Amino acid sequence: MAWLALGEINLTQDWEFTIPVVGEVFRIIHKPINNTDNKYLKAVVAQGFVDEKLNIFNPQRLSYRSESEIFTFYFPSGIAQQKLCLKRLDYTDIDWIIEAEVYQAANPLEELSNYLKARFGETTIMDYLVSTSSGFRSVFPTTVETMAEFSDVTEIVGRNPNRLHLIIRAGLQEISLFTNIAADGSGLNLIEKVPAGQLFILPNNGGIYKGDIFAQSAVAASDISITEYA
Structure with missing residues (x-):
């Protein structure tokens, strides 16, 4: 813990x-x-x-x-x-x-799973993720740890045409998520500002965004945990 x-x-x-x-x-x-x-x-x-x-x-x-x-x-x-x-x-x-x-949960899936169990009973994280995707199929999660820099907007997730779900957990600093980066290095098309220690679940409103995602920390370099289902 x-x-x-x-x-x-x-x-x-x-x-x-x-x-x-x-x-x-x-x-x-x-x-x-x-x-x-x-x-x-x-x-x-x-x-x-x-x-x-x-x-x-x-x-x-x-x-x-x-x-x-x-x-x-x-x-x-x-x-x-x-x-x-x-x-x-x-x-x-x-x-x-x-x-x-x-x-501070070390694993964002653990944190989300605990919330789902408290909110919906013994619903498992896989039940939730698969049932909310289009149809039922095998999904394979990958979790990576990376950093969001303070001064630079950096790519943290690459384009994935098979993406079903994406969960991003901010570390000790608030992070801003973008879908693109401008010529001057600033972020374009803000997706969300994720408070420190919180989870962001990429919305699936009739079709999930499958492109690149960039991040920038609000104060200092911050660790990020990313779990993607595809």
Whole structure:
């Protein structure tokens, strides 16, 4: 399993925030403390953002423990930058430091398959992909790892006349996908901007696009995982 560290936070009675993040599964690791009097430590963890004031949703209780804790949060896209926020609810004088991490699936098919099972039951990824293609035939997936550069638009997927499905997962940076590249090296015909850590499934609206696909990272060079069914 791939966990991305979001940093350490010293919990206080004020709201503390992680860096902006994209994900739904989070892990909290408690650093060792000196609590010989067995004082009860409690806090709250939630998702939140600030506009005119602080907005939090789905707050959950956090207590000190030696084990790591897993929390799941759904953050609607488009309303703000996703962040975890934490606040201490006790008033003891014990330093309480946690480390926050977000789960990043190493395999985009695993992530999509987990979503389909949660949404539709025991539907398998192959059942989904084959049933949504034109007719039923054997499909052969290939998965490659590549990079999207920050300064240059680069080809990440070549033309494939046999393409049935294409899944692209952005790494640690947002990426922009294009169908062509201009003479000056800029991208042409934007397909989608894929947020960091998210999946993009090439639409199949009466016929899937089978040409080249180019990518450029929004901030710095970013890893990309590509799975193509043909």
